[in-house]
Amino acid sequence: MSSIIEETVAKAVGRWGALKASISGLEGIFPRLAAEHDELALLMGRAEMTSDPQKRAELWAKIKPFVQRHERCEKVVLYAEPSIATFEGVDDLHVEETERIWALLEPVEQAPFESAQWEASFKQFQDLVLIHARHEEALFIRMQELIGAQRARELEDVYLKQVFQA
Numbered sequence: 001m002s003s004i005i006e007e008t009v010a011k012a013v014g015r016w017g018a019l020k021a022s023i024s025g026l027e028g029i030f031p032r033l034a035a036e037h038d039e040l041a042l043l044m045g046r047a048e049m050t051s052d053p054q055k056r057a058e059l060w061a062k063i064k065p066f067v068q069r070h071e072r073c074e075k076v077v078l079y080a081e082p083s084i085a086t087f088e089g090v091d092d093l094h095v096e097e098t099e100r101i102w103a104l105l106e107p108v109e110q111a112p113f114e115s116a117q118w119e120a121s122f123k124q125f126q127d128l129v130l131i132h133a134r135h136e137e138a139l140f141i142r143m144q145e146l147i148g149a150q151r152a153r154e155l156e157d158v159y160l161k162q163v164f165q166a
């Protein structure tokens with residue numbers, strides 16, 4: 001797939017994620033984050049499917065900063081929100097799980113793109129990111145109840161500003 005088509009598909013998948021989230025009653029920052037999870041899942045799925053080292057390198061050059069930016073911005077915007085910061089289970093989600101994800105960056109980066117080692121390390125990274133995203137999404141409704149729909153909409157703007165500055 002050409003990278004232009006790939007980006008178009010990724011954006012369409014992202015919009016679909018946002019739509020799914022809005023059907024479930026989520027607003028503002030929550031559909032935005034769900035859409036990013038779906039875009040990321042698609043990029044990782046493409047990297048998993050290709051055995052072309054150059055394609056893997058190109059995709060990894062997008063995936064790594066995407067995950068880092070998403071997690072960093074989420075942390076300073078969503079998880080810093082007082083009622084969410086003290087919410088039970090958030091530390092597991094946003095401290096322990098993300099630390100495990102960061103620990104998997106190195107093995108992926110150290111393996112040559114054409115190696116079986118890269119494939120195995122990338123798969124571990126991908127699985128953990130997907131599990132983390134599902135855990136998070138399972139708590140979005142509860143988080144929205146805690147902060148309210150109005151605040152969820154405000155936080156989307158704050159999140160986007162963070163993303164543009166990152």
Ligand SMILES: [Fe+2]
Pocket residue numbers: 033037070074133136
């Ligand atoms: Fe997330």
